[in-house]
Amino acid sequence: MTGFTVGVIGAGAVGQSVAALLVQERWCARLMIASRTQESATGLVTDLEDMREITRSPVRAEITPVAGMRAADAIVVCPRATFTNTATSDIRMAGLAANAPLIRSLAEQLSGYRGQVIVVTNPVDVLTRVFATAVGTAARVYGIGSSTDSARYRLALATHFSVPVDAVRGLVIGEHGDRAVICASTTTVNGRPAKVPLEYVRAQLSARPRQINAGIGRTRCGPAGAVLGALRRTLGLADGTEVLSVNHRGVWLGIPLQFTAGRPTVTLPALNPDEQRQFTAAQIKLATAYQQTLQGENAC
Structure with missing residues (x-):
């Protein structure tokens, strides 16, 4: 090669x-x-x-x-x-x-x-x-964005439950932003369903980037690591799952993709009714925001 x-x-x-x-x-x-x-x-x-x-x-x-x-x-x-x-x-x-x-x-x-x-x-x-x-x-x-959110989610739960981060399985999907969807209903710790402290987790997802920005001016290492992981998957260098923003039913938002030899397959987790409502709200918000970019383009 x-x-x-x-x-x-x-x-x-x-x-x-x-x-x-x-x-x-x-x-x-x-x-x-x-x-x-x-x-x-x-x-x-x-x-x-x-x-x-x-x-x-x-x-x-x-x-x-x-x-x-x-x-x-x-x-x-x-x-x-x-x-x-x-x-x-x-x-x-x-x-x-x-x-x-x-x-x-x-x-x-x-x-x-x-x-x-x-x-x-x-x-x-x-x-x-x-x-x-x-x-x-x-x-x-x-x-990339939801991949970073998912990593921060697992780190927060590992701290909360006093377990190694490898013991946590869980995803954050949807928007990389205020409409992020925490997939608590399918999260496991040591292979067992976990009772996720949602308020604590959301506070951590918000606090970590603020702490980074306050200390060094801008996030860099986490996103760079997410980029590296995405490159390895998309170029076919390694198989596995990445949570990336792609077109899902006409809207780009973060969803888990299983990569095999560089080819992605959507692997959305089962969502409970509340998570599904949040996911739909994220889709609507992001679709509306994209339309705003078109209005700005037409105004030029």
């Missing part, structure tokens, strides 16, 4: 973390880096070159224009438009007006791309749909 080429659009916190992880992946041969400014792209590539030499990695990093990433096997989309987020609730959705035009423009530059795309930019569910619609049907476009 000669190795895969991965494009990374965005040299911010997540883009830097993703690129650094990929330098250490044996299956990655080449990194293409694009950023809003030449200075930031040059800085990241230079830093990665240092890392390559120090770690004796064979991965080559280079600056590439977005349109040039058509040659990549996979592209990670993680730029952020310049704006100040003053929202105190529905924080991720507050970036929609600023980020949607940016994501649509990037997708249009890659129109007809046939590889794998992992979208990170928030609000990720809506922007995954924006990118997928603009880039065309040949690309396989996924969003």
